[in-house]
Amino acid sequence: MDGTQTFVIIGGGLAGAKAAETLRAEGFGGRVILIGDEHEQPYERPPLSKAYLAGRAERDSVFVHPAGWYAAHRVELHLGQPAVAIDRERREVRLGDGTRLPYDALLLTTGAEPLRLGIPGTELAGVHHLRRLAHADHLRGVLTGPGRDEDPLVIAGAGWVGLEVAAAASELGVPVVVVEPAPGPLHRVLGPELGEVLAGLHTEHGVRFRFGERLASIEGRDGIVAGVRTTSGERLPARAVLAAIGARPRTSLAASAGLALADEGVGGIAVDAALRTSDPRIFAAGDVAAQELGHGGDRRRVEHWANALHAGPAAARAMLGQEVVFDRVPYFFSDQYDMGLEYSGWAPAGDYDRVVWRGDVAKRTFVAFWLRGGRVLAGLNMNVWDVTDAVQRLIRSGRRVDPAALADPAVPLTALLPDEPSGEAAGEAGSGGAG
Structure with missing residues (x-):
């Protein structure tokens, strides 16, 4: 392959690090430059809300590659220096210190940033977000420090991050209150049944x-969080507050370069x-990418590990000119207390007409399926393993199944599958946080 080319990756997370790894594995001999606005080398985010946060994993365990991997594979790291502009005509990336880096192909893996609460009191010490390793470091100090069993941690939002932090905090003896505007946890993602x-x-x-x-507001004493007030008017004491109300894709760099974006309902780079x-x-991958679904103009953006x-x-393979069709079934996993789950597919509240249960729901050992018109849209296995491939094949088949x-x-899931091979192994099962 052409060793004179330069491929630049903007974004120091899992997607960017794996892209750099793949370029070298596929034999690319040119320059590979990875730009990250944090001083940390690329790391994975799931441990930030679970194992690392709870003190069960060491800091080094979150990094995608060992420290020496990048130099050994000739991947140039520009860390702690954000990319501030893309000059598409000159094919250059400009960094905050004025450095200009040329590119022959460019990959944006800029990820997402946490949404802010936008209420009085958010400037107080003790208001946390959880997206970066530094955020986890600060929150870990709250959960493992002295006095953690006194006033509660108040979590705004009962999504995956909010629930995983609630589990980690509770296991450490920290009282937890979760404030959520929906009628249940993960209501828009899983619906009321699983919630x-x-x-x-x-x-x-x-x-x-x-x-x-x-x-409604966060109240403080001497500049430090002391309590919150909810929209019901009630005041709750608080040791700290975590804003876990979602994230927005980081598209400002792409927008300023004139790249097409998805509509606001989806967000991200088209x-x-x-x-x-x-x-x-220019390519985009990970949380920031809004991928076209077929030719109907619909797009989907997936924010999971x-x-x-x-x-x-x-x-990375597409940058190398290989034929690529990225159409994996969306997948994520989560661990909370002694419960592990895997979810495959896409069935937000309102998109399905029934949920079918297989197993013992009371013991939380089951597989749940979301159906519409008799077809499986999504499946979630809780404390049941080695079924993800079958679930994904059912989703891909689009065939009607007998509920x-x-x-x-007693009926093996494989008996409900089409005869042709899956063409896609699950390959992603794991543990350690929302994936």
């Missing part, structure tokens, strides 16, 4: 939920099936 299961799990471990409420943007020399893990390498057979543990 009820997760709410029960956390309630059994002492977590208190305030559904149908938002934080890419095709090969993860190519509106500029054929498995998407970054696989999209980074797919984009009674789907619910019957």
Whole structure:
């Protein structure tokens, strides 16, 4: 391959690191430059809300590669220096210190940033977000420091990050209150049926939920968080506050360069099936990429570990001119207390017409399937393993299934599958946080 070319990756997360790894594995001999606005080398985010946060994993365990890997593979790291502009005409990236880096192909893996609460009191010490390793370092100090069993940690948002932090904090003996405007946890993602299961799990471990409420303000004493007030008017004491209300894709760099963006309902940088943007020399992958679904103009953006893990390498191969169609079934995993789950597919609340259960829901050992018109849109296995490939094949097949057979543990899932091979192994099972 042409050793005179320069490929630049902007974004120091999992997608960017795996893209760099793939370029070398595929034999690319030119310059590979990876730009990250943090001083840390690329790391994975799932441990930040679980194992590392709870003190069960060492800091070094979160990094994608050992410290010496980048030099050994001739990957030039520019850390702690954000990219501030892309000159598409000159094919250059400009850094904050004025450095200009040329590119023949460019990959954007700029990720997402946490949403802010936008209420009085957010400037107080003790208000946390959780997106970066430094955020986890600070929050870990709160959860493991002295006095952690006194006033509660108040979490705004009962999404994956909020629930995983609630589990980690509760296991460390920290009282937790979760304030969530929806009627249950993960209501828009999983619907009320699975939300009820997760709410029960956390309630059994002492977590208190305030559904149908938002934080209205954060109150302090001597510049430090002392309590919160909810939209119901009630005041709650608080040791610290975590804002876990979601994230928005970091598209400002792409927008200023004139790249096409997805509409506001989806967000992100618009890419095709090969993860190519509106500029054929620029690609995007991970949380920031909004991928075209078929030819209907619809797009989907997936903010999970498995998407970054696989999209980074797919984009790298596309940069090399290989034929790429990135169409994996969305997948994520989570660990909370003694519960592990894997979710495959896409079935937000309102998109499905029934949930079919297989197994023992009371013991939280089951597989749940979301169906529409008899077709499986998504599946979640809780404390049941080695079924992800079958679940994903059912989703891909688009075939109608008998709900009674789907619910019957005596009927192997493989008996409901089409005869052709899957063409895609699950390959992403793991543990350690929302993936």
